[in-house]
Amino acid sequence: MSNESFEPLLIAFCCQYCSYSAADLAGSMRLQYPTNVRIVRTPCTGRLEVEFFMKAFEKGADGILVAGCLEGGCHFTEGNLLAKGRVGYTQKFLSECGLEAQRIRMINISAAQARPLVDHINDMLATLKSIGPSPLKRVNQPKNAEMNV
Amino acid sequence: MIVAQRKSIPELIDILKGHKKILMLGCGTCVTVCLAGGEREVSINASALRIASRLKNLSFEVEELTIERQCDNIFIEKAAEAINRNDVVLSFGCGAGVQAIAERYNKPVYAGLDTEFIGILEERATWTEKCIACGKCVLHEYGGICPITRCAKHMLNGPCGGSREDRCEVRADRPCAWQLIYQRLKDIGELERLKTVKAPKNWNTSIHGGSRVIIREDHRI
Known part of the structure; x- marks a missing residue:
């Protein structure tokens, strides 16, 4: 698959107190973002475990965007800071496995920042297009591992 | 408690090279508390190993299981079926856990962690040696x-x-x-x-x- 025709599958874990509302606001503002992003609403990015990220990659996600509240603005005080550490830890694992660390990224967004959210999604998709599809989509895919989208 | 650290994925691949059916066996006691070998770490490392295996054509089949304590026969028995249906055990217990499993089963048992010391949780995510x-x-x-x-x-x-x-x-x-x-x-x-x-x-x-x-x-x- 050439990188021009490649449409990456991006999973965006969005905190319900900030970026999920920002995504909602983007809709109200008629801001458009590509359809190949799958938004997963989470109660707080601190709920996200490294396991979730690894499983998503295992099942064929090209990239993951973790969108939490602005630092200092987490509804649960430090959930977004925990998520930041876990994203860094996942990047280490990805590098050790042979996947690019840039396939996962943490951003901080407030509920009012619809435009920056769209920009971040577009930027992440551009990064994924430049590094190409996840090699896990091509090789030895176990029968039950394919992501249903 | 006993404090351990994970080995890197390339190290684990090197240890497991040539094997196919692998049981990644976690321990629910000390190494769970020090975030090295509990159920969650087993899940993360198993995913990582499966990903690496697919990328490097190693054909690993990784099964995950975590028992309460690897250094106690009563709990080890609960892993018997899983151990028997796999070719090799990658223990995520401390050095004592690895040896306890190895003494009881006639198949390769490898250490997935580096056992470091007896210590305490000094502050969040910081363990120090005390004994x-x-x-x-x-x-x-x-x-x-x-x-x-x-x-x-x-x-x-x-x-x-x-x-x-x-x-x-x-x-x-x-x-x-x-x-x-x-x-x-x-x-x-x-x-x-x-x-x-x-x-x-x-x-x-x-x-x-x-x-x-x-x-x-x-x-x-």
Whole structure:
């Protein structure tokens, strides 16, 4: 698959107190973002475990965007800071496995920042297009591992 | 508790090369608390190993299981079926757990972690060594601070005189144990203890006297 025709599958874990509302606001503002992003609403990015990220990659996600509240603005005080550490830890694992660390990224967004959210999604998709599809989509895919989208 | 750290994925691949059906066996006790070998870490490492296997054509099939304690037969028995249906066990327990499994099953059992020390959770996500299990505890002499473990020179009659401010001269990121001992004994009014010169330690009670065994006759039937 050439990188021009490649449409990456991006999973965006969005905190319900900030970026999920920002995504909602983007809709109200008629801001458009590509359809190949799958938004997963989470109660707080601190709920996200490294396991979730690894499983998503295992099942064929090209990239993951973790969108939490602005630092200092987490509804649960430090959930977004925990998520930041876990994203860094996942990047280490990805590098050790042979996947690019840039396939996962943490951003901080407030509920009012619809435009920056769209920009971040577009930027992440551009990064994924430049590094190409996840090699896990091509090789030895176990029968039950394919992501249903 | 026993504190361990994970091995990297390339290290695990090197250890497991040539095997196919792998049981990644976690332990629910010490290594769970130190975030190295519990159910969650097993899940993360198993995913990582499966990803690496697919990318490098290693055809690993990784099964995950975590038992309450790997150093206790009652719990090990619960893993029997899973151990029997796999070719090899990658234990995410401490060194004792790995050996306990290896002694009971006639198949390769490998360590997935590096066992580091006996220590405590000092602060969030920071573990420090507190005991080397020397077999003859002298903590009462030193205000509850072990000079054998925490002084880089293991001095029983300190300080060495090399500390800078309150930092150890061998490891500047660690406090001088003798500074801590002096301060602690002063605080609890037992500075007098330092006036006695301590005799050289008998290391026969430690690992230097060979691997140790404790038998409690009163509990044997």
